[in-house]
Amino acid sequence: MEACWGLRPVNSSEGGLEFNPMQDYMILSPSQAAVVGVLCLLLGLLSALENLAVLYLIVSSRRLCRKPSYLFIGSLAGADLLASVVFAYNFVIFHVFHGRDTMTGFLLKIGSVTLTFTASVGSLLLTAADRYLCLLYPPAYKTLLTRGRALVALGVMWVVSAFISYLPLMGWTCCPKPCSELFPLIPNDYLLGWLLFIALLFAGIIYIYGRVLWKAHQHAVRLAEHQESQVAGMVRMRLDVRLARTLGLVLAVLLLCWLPALSLMVYSLATPLSRQVKEAFAFCCMLCLVNSMVNPVIYGLRSGEIRSSAHHRLARWRKFLWDRDLQGKEEAARSSVTETEADGKFTSDHTPESCAAPTD
DSSP states (O other), rough: OOOOTTEOOOOOTOOOOEEETTTOOOOOOHHHHHHHHHHHHHHHHHHHHEEEEEEHHHHOHHHHHOOOOOOOOHHHOOOHHHHHHHHHHHHHHHHHHHOOEEHHHHHHHHHHHHHHHHHHHHHHHHHHHHHHHHHHHHTHHHHHHHHHHHHHHHHHHHHHHHHHHTTTTTSSSSSSSOOOOOSOBHHHHHHHHHHHHHHHHHHHHHHHHHHHHHHHHHHHHHHHHHHHHHHHHHHHHHHHHHHHHHHHHHHHHHHHHHHHHHHHHHHHHHOOOOOHHHHHHHHHHHHHHHHHHHHHIIIIIIIIHHHHHHHHHHHHHHHHHHHHHHHHHHHHHHHHHHHHHHHHHHHSSSOOGSSSSSOO
């Protein structure tokens, strides 16, 4: 595909290049576009509400804000919240309404989508590293991972994600290099570099969780060999089983949601794509949105401390509403008594002339 295909000047004003990716990228039929629009609306709205709830519960609790684990989960919720809104909006505008943008505007949008999903995977890696340190080195955990170090790690992760995501906006476009089969204005060599970076993050997540699962398995074997600590051992074994199930669920969801889209990106680097494959890729991208919807359930709502924070907030809101209701009833009662007394006083002191006693 030629370098600057799809760019044409629309006026002589400064920055007057309007970008239209044409039919090679806007490949969905009207019925498919309608399905994509509905899916983006439902999945994006549900994902945004879930992540907003988790983010609120963490930010509103001083206790959770001080813990590195919940800083990482908060970063994940923030990234997924932005991904839900930014991806759903831009995907619908592009594929459903065939919206046009300036070249800079389009690159800013696609860079923002890339940033949110990259930061989401980066937050998953930091969360995995946090759990690795917590479970394998419990005595030294608080020394190894302080709140300050967690904030530095988050800052570095977001800065690196932003730098990589906005490289096309900074000039790394497909002029005069071949454009990607899947993304307008994005060159294949940039897409390859981003895929390698994401693959590195995924490899880190899988390696860390694999080590945790292996350690849990070894611990279960040792407990089975030492029957003298049966009660404590059974409790710890149940925790290991729960941990294994949770981490297995994490890896299954992560791979299920990301592998289809990433596989088609890799495939697009090797060979030209048919229209059917491009249509399949558009729907595979929905799975990344599903991942942003499932993350708060796995990492947030399964946490006992976040659930406790939610119960505490709900109890406070119920108490607040109950107090307001009682206060409203008391004010209504006082108002009713005051009006009754005023009516009685008005009747006794201001008797109408027609009912007054004669003076003579």
